[in-house]
Amino acid sequence: MATTVDAQELAALRTLSAAIGDDPHLTQAAGGNTSLKAGDTLWIKASGTWLRDALTDDIMVPVAMGPLVEALERRDPSADKPQAFAIDALNPRGLRPSIETIVHALMPQRVVLHVHCVEAISLAVQADCEIEAGRRLQGIAWAYVPYRRPGLPLAQGIAERLGQGVDVLILGNHGLVVAAETVAEAERLLHRVRSLLARPARQTPIPDIAALAALADGSGYRLPADIEAHAVALDADSRRIAEAGSLYPDHVIFLGRGSVVARPGEKVADVVARLGTNPVAVLFPGAGVLMRGDASSGADAMQRCLADVTARIDTTARLNYLTAAENDELVNWDAEQYRQRLNAAG
Incomplete structure (x- = not known):
């Protein structure tokens, strides 16, 4: 259980999480997650929930952190199913x-923020990401982690690169x-x-x-929720x-493979x-x-994200795309199928 001080930090984390979730340039739909460590308990956003709802809905789940880390160290496949480590009583x-x-x-720090900010994604898809990020992040203790499937494979990749x-x-x-050690410090660093x-x-x-409305008429298609989505x-x-x-996992989950x-x-x-x-x-050129x-609303959010990301990519850079096998791995993964079901229900 969190102490009184931890409860205050958890409240601060909820406030920050909602602010992050309200900024489509920081995260989109059910993407991104935040957490706070309190002793051996890790409070983390629930799968399929939206950060923007952190102040209006109970989206944080307590997890027994010690057993989970031990499972990772043993390379136990159970580490890829964090629901097994949730503290049911809470x-x-x-x-x-x-x-x-x-x-x-x-991550050893008490507060962790994982965001799908368009500034980071637009760089993270470039083959020269590590070099370009190194030029931009001088003076910051950072590491680059090549793509691995979210969950256990990604954690293993981070463990290989995570220096003191x-x-x-x-x-x-x-x-x-x-x-960072506090929510305020994590927000400043972000x-x-x-x-x-x-x-x-x-x-x-x-x-x-007008042209889009004519194309949509009787087609079963509609305009996107955000006008910014059209830019792509x-x-x-x-x-x-x-x-x-x-280019990135949540595109595959919410929009499917690639773009049409x-x-x-052609009409629809x-x-x-x-x-x-x-x-x-x-996309109609x-x-x-x-x-x-x-x-779904998640698909709308990710269509805007695609426009925001691609507009910031260096047009001369070589890009890394997810392979066919990586696309299949995401679509067929139980954890992502669960998110898809929640997304469809929402």
Whole structure:
């Protein structure tokens, strides 16, 4: 159980978590997670919940940290199922801890923030990420971790790179982790690193809403929730980057593999007939984006994320895309299927 001081920190963490969740440039949908260590108990965001709800919903789950770390050290597969380590007496709703719980337990600092900020992701997908980040993060104790599937494989990758005093991690094709002893220190470090990694987004013309409305009429598709989502279809470089494949895990989970770009003159029915399936989103060059009518709020959030990320990528850089095997691993993983079910229900 948390002490009184820990309870105050947990309240502070909830406030910070909600602020992070309200910023689409810091995290999107059910992505990202935050945690606080109190003795041997790790309080961490529940899988499938949204950080923005931290002040209005009970999204934090207590986990027995010692047994979980021991499982990691033994390379026990149970470490990849953190729900087995949840403290049931303090988890009346039976929520599952985040799929990244083992990553948080591995970091020695009391407070850990894992975010999918667009500044970090746009750099983390570049083959030169480690070099470019090193240039930008001089004076900060940080480490680069090449892509591994979230959960146990990622934790093992972090363990191989986690040197003494490291409190910032850039996760290849994934995101950013910052850690500190207090919530206030973690927040300051997060904003400092974010500002150092920031790059301006390429400017795009406004979407052609009239053309999109005509394309959507009777198609079963609709406009995206955020007007910013259209930018990926309005910029040739962003469109090229998106069409080439999947860049990070949450894209695969919420939107499927890669991105679909309509060919000249195609309508939605033409795209569906060509593909033999109904994609979650379709990019219409020069016009904007349409979302499938049943697309979830998580899919909307990730479509905007795609636009925000691709607009910041260096157009001359070589990019690392998730392989077909890595895409399949995410889609078929039980932990992500659980998140998909929650996402669909939400």
